[in-house]
Amino acid sequence: MRVSASAPGRVNLIGEHTDYNAGFVLPFALPFRTTVTATPTGLDEWTVTSDWSPGGVTRFDRPQAAPGSASWVDYVRGVIWSLQEEGHEIPCADLHISSDVPVGSGLSSSAALECAVLTALVELGGLDIPTEDLPRIAQRAENDFVGVPCGIMDQSASILARAGHALLLDCRTLETEHIPFDATILVIDTKAPHRLVDGEYAQRRATCEAAARELLVPALRDADLSDVDRLSDPVMRRRARHVVSENARVLETVALLAAGRVHEIGPLMTDSHTSLKNDFEVTVPELDVAVAAALEAGAYGARMTGGGFGGCVIALVEPRDVAFVTESVESAFARSKFTPPHAFVAAPSAGAHLEK
Numbered sequence: 001m002r003v004s005a006s007a008p009g010r011v012n013l014i015g016e017h018t019d020y021n022a023g024f025v026l027p028f029a030l031p032f033r034t035t036v037t038a039t040p041t042g043l044d045e046w047t048v049t050s051d052w053s054p055g056g057v058t059r060f061d062r063p064q065a066a067p068g069s070a071s072w073v074d075y076v077r078g079v080i081w082s083l084q085e086e087g088h089e090i091p092c093a094d095l096h097i098s099s100d101v102p103v104g105s106g107l108s109s110s111a112a113l114e115c116a117v118l119t120a121l122v123e124l125g126g127l128d129i130p131t132e133d134l135p136r137i138a139q140r141a142e143n144d145f146v147g148v149p150c151g152i153m154d155q156s157a158s159i160l161a162r163a164g165h166a167l168l169l170d171c172r173t174l175e176t177e178h179i180p181f182d183a184t185i186l187v188i189d190t191k192a193p194h195r196l197v198d199g200e201y202a203q204r205r206a207t208c209e210a211a212a213r214e215l216l217v218p219a220l221r222d223a224d225l226s227d228v229d230r231l232s233d234p235v236m237r238r239r240a241r242h243v244v245s246e247n248a249r250v251l252e253t254v255a256l257l258a259a260g261r262v263h264e265i266g267p268l269m270t271d272s273h274t275s276l277k278n279d280f281e282v283t284v285p286e287l288d289v290a291v292a293a294a295l296e297a298g299a300y301g302a303r304m305t306g307g308g309f310g311g312c313v314i315a316l317v318e319p320r321d322v323a324f325v326t327e328s329v330e331s332a333f334a335r336s337k338f339t340p341p342h343a344f345v346a347a348p349s350a351g352a353h354l355e356k
């Protein structure tokens with residue numbers, strides 16, 4: 001029996017660096033997907049290939065990471081390992097991967113890959129796993145096998161998202177709500193090289209955890225702005241202020257969307273960017289220039305999306321303004337002598353599913 005499954009990349013509408021602070025995020029799935037075709041081999045051996053890496057076939061019998069040789073195949077091995085750690089048996093298969101999710105642009109091609117593999121293997125193994133448990137299993141592959149300390153947002157969006165909706169996720173309780181979202185989001189891939197990203201991410205996490213400890217709360221989710229003012233260290237104060245204010249912006253965004261006031265979320269997006277730039281300090285010039293140019297060209301709001309230090313900007317725009325905003329960002333990049341950006345409109349799309 002041959003099984004095919006696909007899972008999307010995502011953008012985060014708002015709620016950045018809140019996931020590991022037990023807060024709120026509001027991602028939606030992109031119309032780009034990673035597809036995995038799994039064919040049982042009948043042997044004690046897995047074989048894995050990807051169009052993205054035409055280097056050949058990787059074979060293994062057990063999903064052990066080769067120390068010190070990080071490879072894209074580890075995302076696949078990690079999912080098999082994660083399922084086995086949960087006590088599931090899956091027959092060895094030949095896995096072929098194809099994808100139109102941009103890789104390494106902060107659009108979560110890694111979660112798309114994990115979630116597509118996971119969805120295919122659950123079907124192949126006839127496993128009875130509640131859908132709401134799948135994001136955690138995929139995240140465990142990335143955290144504990146690949147060794148990337150990401151939060152739960154990317155995998156949740158890739159598995160659970162619905163077309164026409166953003167996904168409100170409470171990263172503490174893992175409760176979700178599908179929020180109808182019908183607006184034009186222009187995604188601008190800045191093509192900025194990811195600089196410093198791993199070390200800075202770990203440092204931001206550590207600072208947030210230290211701030212929560214000083215405030216005697218389990219996580220910054222539990223702090224308010226008056227708590228933040230009590231923090232002794234000025235850098236820690238700014239980091240915490242971002243997280244606390246960002247959680248509030250997510251909830252305000254959801255309230256505005258529920259009230260049908262979609263354009264009014266624009267200023268919240270822009271405030272989010274300003275906070276990420278000045279307080280959390282995870283932007284780079286390419287992100288700031290793209291946001292400024294989009295706003296100048298008439299976007300209702302714009303912000304970086306993803307972890308920062310490169311990656312993408314999203315802008316909320318009128319459909320008729322897409323071309324003008326795109327050209328304005330391109331011109332601003334040319335003036336700044338940046339690599340030309342790539343912009344596209346992204347409609348909120350469906351989460352992981354089997355393919356016929």
Ligand code: ADP
Pocket residue numbers: 034050051052053071072073075097098099102103104105106107108109110111113
């Ligand atoms: P992002 O998730 O933002 O795209 P990451 O650095 O987290 O960036 O993940 C990118 C990595 O995921 C790639 O370097 C590769 O190892 C793996 N990957 C993603 N998509 C594919 C694919 N289609 N085929 C093989 N590996 C992939």
Ligand code: MG
Pocket residue numbers: 108109110111
């Ligand atoms: Mg990733």
